Amino acid sequence: MKIAQVSPLWESVPPKMYGGTERVVSYITEELVRQGHDVTLFASGDSLTKAKLEAPCNQALRLNTGIFSREAPLISMVEQVFSVADQFDVIHSHLDFLAFSLARRSPVPVVTTLHGRLDLPELAPVFREFSELPLVSISNSQRSPLPWCNWLATVYHGLPSDLYSAHPEPGQYLAFLGRIAPEKCPDHAIELAKRVGIPLRIAAKVDQADRAYFERVVEPLLDHPLIEFVGEVTDVQKNDFIGNALAMVCPYDWPEPFGLVLIEALACGTPVLGYRRGSIPEIIEHGMTGLISENLDEMTKHVEGISLIDRRRCRQVFEERFTVEQMVRNYVQAYQQILSGPQVFPGKRNTIAEGMSAEWL
Amino acid sequence: MKIAQVSPLWESVPPKMYGGTERVVSYITEELVRQGHDVTLFASGDSLTKAKLEAPCNQALRLNTGIFSREAPLISMVEQVFSVADQFDVIHSHLDFLAFSLARRSPVPVVTTLHGRLDLPELAPVFREFSELPLVSISNSQRSPLPWCNWLATVYHGLPSDLYSAHPEPGQYLAFLGRIAPEKCPDHAIELAKRVGIPLRIAAKVDQADRAYFERVVEPLLDHPLIEFVGEVTDVQKNDFIGNALAMVCPYDWPEPFGLVLIEALACGTPVLGYRRGSIPEIIEHGMTGLISENLDEMTKHVEGISLIDRRRCRQVFEERFTVEQMVRNYVQAYQQILSGPQVFPGKRNTIAEGMSAEWL
Numbered sequence: 001m002k003i004a005q006v007s008p009l010w011e012s013v014p015p016k017m018y019g020g021t022e023r024v025v026s027y028i029t030e031e032l033v034r035q036g037h038d039v040t041l042f043a044s045g046d047s048l049t050k051a052k053l054e055a056p057c058n059q060a061l062r063l064n065t066g067i068f069s070r071e072a073p074l075i076s077m078v079e080q081v082f083s084v085a086d087q088f089d090v091i092h093s094h095l096d097f098l099a100f101s102l103a104r105r106s107p108v109p110v111v112t113t114l115h116g117r118l119d120l121p122e123l124a125p126v127f128r129e130f131s132e133l134p135l136v137s138i139s140n141s142q143r144s145p146l147p148w149c150n151w152l153a154t155v156y157h158g159l160p161s162d163l164y165s166a167h168p169e170p171g172q173y174l175a176f177l178g179r180i181a182p183e184k185c186p187d188h189a190i191e192l193a194k195r196v197g198i199p200l201r202i203a204a205k206v207d208q209a210d211r212a213y214f215e216r217v218v219e220p221l222l223d224h225p226l227i228e229f230v231g232e233v234t235d236v237q238k239n240d241f242i243g244n245a246l247a248m249v250c251p252y253d254w255p256e257p258f259g260l261v262l263i264e265a266l267a268c269g270t271p272v273l274g275y276r277r278g279s280i281p282e283i284i285e286h287g288m289t290g291l292i293s294e295n296l297d298e299m300t301k302h303v304e305g306i307s308l309i310d311r312r313r314c315r316q317v318f319e320e321r322f323t324v325e326q327m328v329r330n331y332v333q334a335y336q337q338i339l340s341g342p343q344v345f346p347g348k349r350n351t352i353a354e355g356m357s358a359e360w361l
Numbered sequence: 362m363k364i365a366q367v368s369p370l371w372e373s374v375p376p377k378m379y380g381g382t383e384r385v386v387s388y389i390t391e392e393l394v395r396q397g398h399d400v401t402l403f404a405s406g407d408s409l410t411k412a413k414l415e416a417p418c419n420q421a422l423r424l425n426t427g428i429f430s431r432e433a434p435l436i437s438m439v440e441q442v443f444s445v446a447d448q449f450d451v452i453h454s455h456l457d458f459l460a461f462s463l464a465r466r467s468p469v470p471v472v473t474t475l476h477g478r479l480d481l482p483e484l485a486p487v488f489r490e491f492s493e494l495p496l497v498s499i500s501n502s503q504r505s506p507l508p509w510c511n512w513l514a515t516v517y518h519g520l521p522s523d524l525y526s527a528h529p530e531p532g533q534y535l536a537f538l539g540r541i542a543p544e545k546c547p548d549h550a551i552e553l554a555k556r557v558g559i560p561l562r563i564a565a566k567v568d569q570a571d572r573a574y575f576e577r578v579v580e581p582l583l584d585h586p587l588i589e590f591v592g593e594v595t596d597v598q599k600n601d602f603i604g605n606a607l608a609m610v611c612p613y614d615w616p617e618p619f620g621l622v623l624i625e626a627l628a629c630g631t632p633v634l635g636y637r638r639g640s641i642p643e644i645i646e647h648g649m650t651g652l653i654s655e656n657l658d659e660m661t662k663h664v665e666g667i668s669l670i671d672r673r674r675c676r677q678v679f680e681e682r683f684t685v686e687q688m689v690r691n692y693v694q695a696y697q698q699i700l701s702g703p704q705v706f707p708g709k710r711n712t713i714a715e716g717m718s719a720e721w722l
């Protein structure tokens with residue numbers, strides 16, 4: 001299949017530092033190439049891929065600190081993608097709604113994966129306007145604010161099988177991993193550790209936008225013998241940081257659309273303590289790969305049960321549901337479904353008229 | 362003529378508070394209606410107009426503090442505009458490059474007025490991609506980073522003739538009016554006043570984004586008998602605030618694309634002390650309506666010459682060059698030029714194919 005993957009330009013593909021979307025775009029792209037598909041990746045020029053790379057800008061926007069207008073390079077890129085749309089069988093956009101106008105007018109089907117939360121009220125009108133466009137959700141929960149969209153599939157994110165390894169023996173500490181942000185509730189993780197008397201190790205970055213929150217709320221809680229703030233960790237360090245933990249603590253208090261940390265934990269064989277929010281109860285099966293709570297009190301009660309979770313089963317569930325192979329199998333199925341199905345592409349008429357366009361120019 | 366005016370949604374049209382672009386869109390729209398044109402204004406629902414109002418959202422985005430995604434309502438609006446494009450003779454966009462993809466595919470000509478600075482390096486690729494689209498600059502200086510664009514005209518902003526009145530007698534103070542921001546150099550205005558021993562009155566708002574700059578740089582300079590910080594002023598208050606000043610001080614150190622304050626000063630009969638940056642030497646004629654300097658030292662020397670400027674001539678130049686009538690005359694001329702000229706509209710083919718489209722759907 002001839003496939004275009006269209007990435008945001010904020011980070012390179014794969015990202016040099018953080019960047020969940022660009023990381024997933026990289027996994028999809030490389031696995032499609034490995035399976036023999038003809039893939040063109042639209043992404044920043046500092047990306048690394050075995051696909052053909054089309055780069056509308058040399059450098060990822062986040063690292064280019066002089067950038068004031070983020071939209072300008074994205075709009076150039078979208079135009080470039082659709083100016084060669086007929087060279088592809090399918091275009092897979094990771095740009096939220098930004099390419100919707102041209103997707104509607106495209107001569108080939110466009111599949112859009114939504115990577116963010118969809119419960120913001122200002123999003124509903126643009127999705128309603130383009131409600132015929134086929135979308136992929138990254139969890140069923142993510143869809144709930146916009147149930148009337150043309151949902152093609154839910155495709156869970158996947159990780160390479162060999163990125164992390166199974167750690168069958170439980171460790172002696174709780175782990176918190178990710179961005180320090182109010183909605184991630186690192187303060188709940190700290191309070192939990194203090195209540196149950198088990199050490200907590202926090203591996204996290206603090207974005208500029210969250211610095212004030214970190215200094216005001218989190219930092220004052222760190223000065224305690226049970227709490228260790230280890231800063232940012234690499235993928236290599238993550239394997240043991242996660243794998244040697246008793247449990248991954250995910251007390252997120254927002255509609256988490258997916259949560260890569262959850263499947264990183266499972267890949268290491270580490271069960272998850274999470275709140276019943278967003279995608280978490282879809283990804284973590286209560287009693288099987290973790291324990292789901294409504295709030296901190298319930299999570300506190302659940303800690304002692306976590307050692308009853310079979311860590312080999314966690315890794316097994318990862319291998320069954322959350323590998324890159326599984327994710328890409330699901331995407332290829334979605335592409336095939338849209339290519340063979342009764343979907344309407346209003347833009348299709350452009351193809352029919354193509355023979356005439358030379359005269360009109 | 363059937364004309365669509367497409368406004369940003371950040372402020373209502375006209376804006377309830379600040380918002381240069383939305384204010385100019387309002388002046389253009391109401392004057393076109395007064396001249397008998399059939400005008401549709403695409404703007405937030407809290408706008409006030411004699412044109413037909415098409416509102417993709419009820420409230421201006423800036424006042425809707427819950428808004429997280431600014432692009433979503435804009436992309437809906439652009440789609441709505443172009444879905445009825447054939448109802449207009451011309452579409453006039455004030456959305457920078459945001460509507461370029463659909464402008465290129467539009468069955469009717471789209472004129473885009475650029476309201477911001479164009480010297481940011483990340484802007485060049487998107488303008489190069491769409492270099493055939495006809496653009497209006499708000500000063501000749503604004504064009505200089507992108508000379509190869511399809512510049513249709515420079516149309517200077519205008520104000521209603523009766524918004525401010527001539528003040529033939531010079532006042533005893535210098536005035537500074539506008540946003541407090543580093544590039545506007547309020548600190549230079551303060552230093553100027555202290556050097557020449559003439560009072561300075563500062564009428565300005567402090568945006569949240571500029572609060573740190575205000576507190577760090579400007580506030581410490583305000584505690585001086587010559588300096589008075591009067592805060593925000595209404596249009597009614599502006600008339601005497603500006604008109605009773607000896608001069609308007611505009612020590613802006615950035616490529617000012619237009620500068621409404623400059624023509625507000627002229628409308629009141631008040632000459633301008635400005636730096637040779639961006640549009641300023643185009644709008645202010647040195648020795649006629651103000652005095653242009655390279656830097657603070659030169660501006661300091663110029664202060665004593667400012668009383669030689671004929672204040673009646675300032676008002677007269679305003680009436681000749683910077684009224685709403687003059688601005689709209691220039692815009693109508695630009696619309697006519699594009700409708701009658703040899704411009705190529707790639708989207709025009711859609712019209713030719715229109716009779717067939719019903720079959721293709």
